[in-house]
Structure formats: structure tokens, C-alpha cells
Amino acid sequence: MATTAKRTITVHHVRAVLRGAERRGLDTVPLLQAGNIPPLLLGDDRARVTAAQFAGLFRALYRATQDEFLGLASVPSRPGTFAMMCYAALGCRDLGAAIERGTAFYGLFPGGPDLELRRAGSGAAFTVRGAPDRDEDRFLTECLLIIWHRLCSWLIGRRIPLCWADFDYPPPPHEDEYATLFSCPVRFGAGRTGAGFDAHWLGAPLVRDESELHVMLSRAPFELLSRRAYGTTVAEQVRHALAQALRVSPRLPSLGETAARLAVSPATLRRRLQRESTSFQQLKDAVRRDAAIAGLAEGREPIAELAARLGFSEDTSFHRAFRRWTGTTPGAYRVGGCPAGEGHAGGGDRTGELRDRHGRPDGR
Template sequence: MGKRTITVHHVRAVLRGAERHGLDTVPLLQTAGIPPLLLSDDRARVTADQFGLLFRALYRATHDEFLGLGSAPSRPGTFAMMCHATLGCRDLGAAIERGAAFYGLFPGGPDLALTREGDEAVFVVRNDLGRDEDRFLAECLVVIWHRLCSWFIGRRIPLLRAGFGYPPPPHHDEYPYLFGCPVRYGEPVTTAVFSAHWLASPLLRDEPALEEMLRASPFELLSRREYAATVGEQVRRALARSLRASPRLPSLDETAARLAVSPATLRRRLQQEETSYRQLKDAVRRDAAIAGLAEGHEPIAELAARLGFSEDTSFHRAFRRWTGTTPGAYRGQADVVDHSGSADAS
């Protein structure tokens, strides 16, 4: 419990490449335990584990590190060779520049660059990557490169802001949590901005550490939750910890005291991040409910009580509002998918 769930918009986006290649996506969804019917409802969400399984299934099916989303495929092993090529650089700035040059050798690959603007460093994705109309690949590149850079130097690099060259998508409220910083839209190119002083940081990883990291990459980098830079994410993590211990979630005043700020300050900072304490409490319960239904066989009444609902009917109403379906229907669809997947595997 406590892991954020993932919007169905990202599930649809990651499937686009397989669909273009004429692959049947239903078995891929079944492998991940994702009911195909969920894709028809914009409110639907999946667990991080389900999304990870889908990502890996697509990787195997497309034989492409870009999952068929780019204008040209990226052969398996390309990312690993880029990491090996950058590992011996003198500092992080040189590593980013070498990595960008490496991908520049491949026709149709991402056009990456590192620029310096005063005391800020700007990582840039300068092309639209061809057929990536959902911008999923461009966003993944920003996330993976940022987290790879943090991994190289053994420190989390706080992003100052991220920018994207398109209007806010329907799921734009997900972005501050994904990138851990303020997000701008309608920018000329896709960018991630951080303090330039990080560029002088030495690379601390060696070959054995790289080999271990690569065994689970790139999804391991994509799925890490180490940011907690926004106030909203700090609050969410505090609420998730509380829910693991008790169905009663703390009040705003209690959480403000834990974060050593006044209730008015906490309320104002959340408002600046376009969220609220009530929305965060709702999201924590939603994610825990989806995870409980997808990953276990706990009776629905017991799950409702564990999440702080005094009545089953209240839980059913909340779950329908969150996902567009009932807890029983969600679990039933997932069970059918799990059964189908097991049968296929045998």
C-alpha cells in the first residue's frame, strides 16, 4: 500500500506502438493482469506492478526499447551500451553530452542536448519522435534520463521545472508527481531544468553496479519514487504511511504539525500545486483500494473497513466515482484476466 496508481491514459499510450505493429494487445494486457475493459473509461487506473508487467511484455513483443513509439526502433541493448559509454566520463555534464551524442548516431533517434543558461542546466528533447502522438516516449526520456543522472552521482537531483511543447493533457494533474517539480505547457521544446552546479558532480558508479541496475532497466528507473520534492508528494507519503497503520487518516492540522508548518501554510502550498488536502486523502484511499482489489483476495467489506469506510455502500460509491466501475466488477474483471493469463502460460 502507498504506491501511486497509474492513469489509463498512460496504459493506452504505451500500447500505441504495439497496435501500429499489428500486435494483438489483449494477451499483453492479460499478461499484466489488466482488464481490457478498463481502457474504455478515462477514470480507470492500474497499479504500478501491472504497468511494469505491461511495459516488459511490450518490450519483449516489439523487440524495441522505444516500444514501437518512435519513428525508428531502438534495438535491445542500445540503452545499456549508452550507459557503458558514459560511465567513464569525468563528471555528470560530460556524461550527459556523451549520452546525447551516442543517441545522435542513430537515424530517427531522439535529438537530445544539454544547454547552460546562467546557473541553470537544461536537458532538451528537440524532436517530437515521429509517431509519439501521446508524447509518452518524450516524457519517458525526461524521466529516465533525470533518474539515471541521479543514479550516476548517487544523489537525487531536484528538478526546478519541466516544460512540454503541447497544451495540458487531460491527465495533467499527474505530472507534478511524475516529475517532482512545476510543469509548464506550450513550450518550444521538451525540457527538464536543474541547477547547473550538478554538472560538475563526479560519477560514483562502477561496472558491477551498472550491470545490476541494467538488469531491471529501463523500467526500474521509470518506476522509482524517490522524488518527494513537492509538498503534495510529501503529504501523500505521510498519508500513505498513516493508512498502513490505521484506517483513520490524520487531519490537515495533524499533518501540518508533522511537516513542521502551519495549517495555513500547508493549505496555501498545496493550492499553489493545484491540489488540496482532501484530494490527496482521496487519492491515497483510491490507490490503496485499487491495489487491494488487483493484488489480493481480501473480502471487499474488510478492504472498505481497512480504508476507513464505515459502510460498504460508501466505499462502492467512492470507488465508482474514482474508476467508473464497482469494486466487485473491478475484481471480477481482474480475476478473469488472471485466470486467462494462467491458462495461456500453462
């Protein structure tokens, strides 16, 4: 078994997406169960879930609320609204016209999102003016920004690189997630909430037809919310190389080996990762962490075997590293928190230096 080390999602987003259902008095436990998410994880700030788990929760919320905004705005958005906006935009001559038609479409609905396309010289920006009044976590606001960016990229068949992403509120506890979400410099406490890009993209022709739109809508909106690695940053390239290596061997390549693969020196790779606010060790930990969470969520692999597949020679090493990554034990990530999967390792509480099968502390 070789679980793909896809990026996981912070529990902050799980809590945020549940707010609307909670306000409506809906029982959230069955909604979490629909996504195979153990409810106990919501109490741990460092907990994470897989994209598949989050998608399952999202779909369950959509069915329960019958609201495309999931109860996160004072006025619901009836199912089918987003689809009709997409069909309306599809007939435009270029991307700029499509964005303007889409923002005008949502402007027809009282209480709907206040969206705007701004042009300034060689730059353009898509902004969300004022958060919906019930979106205290800003989850809906950020979803609108992400969906519009990725929908625009889908319409023209090319990824639009963002130059910046600004938010008119203080940084949240999970602020380190945003650089990955937007793949551009991120600033909090700005005078606006929006994302900027080169204005030349507004003249790009739309390349999609209605049959392609139908397929995309069958997977929306989570298909558009999913974080995709385009290989446009050094961190994405390194992470991709590490994830590929983990699929075939428990041994992850060293910094020098990865640098050689990317045709740069180790010192250059280290500097470039530092400029992107990360490090080689952080990326190695993230790849192992996400593969571990995915394996635990699938629930078919004994924890001891999962630990060995990820490069740990002992259960205790894996438990220790997993607690460092997530703040809790691997068993808590089994649906229902099945203690049987914990084995005899004692949840990683043993003392002493723990090493993986290659002699590095804590699986490093």
C-alpha cells in the first residue's frame, strides 16, 4: 500500500465550515461521520484532516443546509446559483468580461457577496468588499477568493499566477497555511481583502464549452477549493520530489540529493526555500505527516506497518514524531479513536532518543 502524501487541511477550516450548521441547530456529529472525521479532533488546534475527509464533510453540509454558502451568510444561496453564474459567464468574449458578468450576477441577490474587479495600470485585482455578516472565521470570504481565482484559471485553461493576496483582518492562528493556499506573498491587516494578478490575463479568451462546464460543476465547489501543486514554487517542486520518493521507498532523499535533482547547489536550494518561508526539514516533516494522516484515515493499515512504510524502525519513533506534528497520537486519527490501532507503544510517551531506520532522530 502506498498512500499519496497529498496536502492535509487544518482543523481550523473544519471548525469554520461547521459554524453555519451549528447556528441552525444541526447535529454536527453525523456530518463529521460523513467525512470520516473523528469528532475529538476538533478539540486539538494542531489536528489536520485529509482532502477526502474535508470533501465528505463539505458535501454532507451542502445536503444538510441546502445552501451554497453553508449557512455562513445571513442570506442563503440556493443550490444552482453558482452553476447559473458560470453558464452566464461562459459566453463572454474574454476573461475580463466573464469576471464582470459574474460579479454583476451575484450583485443581483440581496445579502450576496460584494465582489469587484479592479484594474490599475498593468495590474488587476479581484476583491471581496466586506465579509458576510455571519462569517466570523472568514472561511466563506476566503473560499470566494480561492474559487474565483481557480475558476478564472479553469475558464482560460491556464493557471493565473497571483502577485499578492491581502486580507483586511489580523493573521489567524493558522496563518502559515495561506502561502500554500495562494502561492504568493500574503499580507494581513491590509486595507482590503483581495488577490492581485497581471492585467494581461483579462484579455485571455475562454476555452471551455458547456460539456466541460457540466463536468466541472459535478465536482464543484470542492474541486475548485482543492489545493493544487502547480510546481511554480521551489517548495512545491521539493515537496513533489519527496512525495514521489515516499511512494516507492521509506527513505526520503537528502537535501543534497534533492538539490542535484533540481540542478542547483544545496546552499542555493536552502536559500530559496528560506525565501519562501520554509525549509527542507519542514517539507520532509509535512510529507510524512500528510502521508501518515491519509493512511490512518483510510484505516486499512496497522499503525506498525504504516510507521515502517514511512521510514520509522520502531512504533515509538512514529508515535513521538506524530505527536510532535499534530499534538496527539495516531490512534486518535482512526475514526472513533480506535485504541486497538495504538499497539503497545504507549502513545509515544516513552523517553529517550528515538530514531528512524536510517539513524536520524524522530524520523528525520
